[in-house]
Amino acid sequence: MSESSTLAAADVLAVLGWLPDGRHVASAAIAGAGNMNLVERVTFDDGSTLILKRARGWVEKYPDIPAPIERAEVEAEFYATVAGTAAGTAMPQHLGFDKSQAANLFEDLGEASDGMTAYSGQLIGDDALDALADWLHQLHNLKTPANARLANPKMRALNAIHIFDYPLDPGNGFDLDSITPGLQAVADRLKHDGEFVAAVRRVSERYLGDGPGVLLHGDLYPGSWLTTPNGLFLIDPEFCWIGPREWDVGVLIAHLRLSGQPEASTERLITRYNDALDQALMNKVCGIEIMRRLIGVAQLPLTLDLAAKTALLDEARTLVLASTI
Known part of the structure; x- marks a missing residue:
């Protein structure tokens, strides 16, 4: 797992095969004021959106504070554990995890x-x-x-x-x-x-x-x-x-x-x-x-x-x- 991901969101989705069929990335922008991770809302050319969340080797809000990049894998494990339970229904749908990019993909809850x-x-x-x-x-x-x-x-x-x-x-x-x-x-x-x-x-x-x-x-x-x-x-x-x-x-x-x-x-x-x-x-x-x-x-x-x-x-x-x- 790399210490940081320098790839653009569109490139990450392409490399990991996470691009929805027939769609292309129109834009990617920071989604919310996250402290720990790089969280982006990816908008496709048909207007649909997904959330790409990546861990890097530091705290996103405080880049001088190192942080375990394994947190992305832990988060994926949490979502896998609650999947199909009542607790899981009150969380965004988890769509994918990739260890090489320390990346998790989620549904976009939209207006929130x-x-x-x-x-x-x-x-x-x-x-x-x-x-x-x-x-x-x-x-x-x-x-x-x-x-x-x-x-x-x-x-x-x-x-x-x-x-x-x-x-x-x-x-x-x-x-x-x-x-x-x-x-x-x-x-x-x-x-x-x-x-x-x-x-x-x-x-x-x-x-x-x-x-x-x-x-x-x-x-x-x-x-x-x-x-x-x-x-x-x-x-x-x-x-x-x-x-x-x-x-x-x-x-x-x-x-x-x-x-x-x-x-x-x-x-x-x-x-x-x-x-x-x-x-x-x-x-x-x-x-x-x-x-x-x-x-x-x-x-x-x-x-x-x-x-x-x-x-x-x-x-x-x-x-x-x-x-x-």
């Missing part, structure tokens, strides 16, 4: 919007919450065979740095005051809070360990779903892994908190999900996700002031150290 507007004050409606809870329930209850590829150790190793290590590294050099004046001092207090750091480290060890669990999406935030005229669809499972169900639920609840959704939204999600959850573990995951999104490199388009971010970081500490929400 992701959930990122939640961070600017838009309410995540009950229909969307129910669809997310139902999809998680379906995914987590799949009979997933033991699969080394879905364990996804290389992507977990990359993710662990940015979830657990970098945000709490006193010497990371990340200027938080350039994002929100005064945030650096608030973050520094957490970085030197031994009890908090130790608790985060224990969750990190569980994240990086191998053990029984369920198939997880691994990065379920508002950028990972699309709302279309045909309903809500989940995308981008390249951070998937086999682990505790509390991971996906806790991460999603963190983003309900970060986007200012009402408490009733969290309650609805958990009730609809309708599976037993380890409250303490879910809280820790939620708190760590809030922390890393506020003081780590994976920033969100938040409009929060220092007081609001400080309150969320205080809540994150409480969640990590407490046993209940």
Whole structure:
């Protein structure tokens, strides 16, 4: 598998035999604001479209950060695992994978919007919450065979740095005051809070360990779903892994908190999900996700002031150290 693909989208489709019969590529344009991969909408001369998604040896949004190119193969394995299941019907149709180009081909869902507007004050409606809870329930209850590829150790190793290590590294050099004046001092207090750091480290060890669990999406935030005229669809499972169900639920609840959704939204999600959850573990995951999104490199388009971010970081500490929400 090459470290990067320099071929144009049209050439990739031709080389791989993915050009639909009798059609030619009219154009290819970036589809959405993806972080990890090169994602293009390919338009053919008859007006039909497909989505070509390619992994390269770096994070697409941050080319100076190396990333395992094997993530394309992991994503293909995820789609193969959910194919024909209820969880699979709420994802785009996967049309092909090629290891040499680290490429996946998908149907184009057409007119769609992701959930990122939640961070600017838009309410995540009950229909969307129910669809997310139902999809998680379906995914987590799949009979997933033991699969080394879905364990996804290389992507977990990359993710662990940015979830657990970098945000709490006193010497990371990340200027938080350039994002929100005064945030650096608030973050520094957490970085030197031994009890908090130790608790985060224990969750990190569980994240990086191998053990029984369920198939997880691994990065379920508002950028990972699309709302279309045909309903809500989940995308981008390249951070998937086999682990505790509390991971996906806790991460999603963190983003309900970060986007200012009402408490009733969290309650609805958990009730609809309708599976037993380890409250303490879910809280820790939620708190760590809030922390890393506020003081780590994976920033969100938040409009929060220092007081609001400080309150969320205080809540994150409480969640990590407490046993209940």
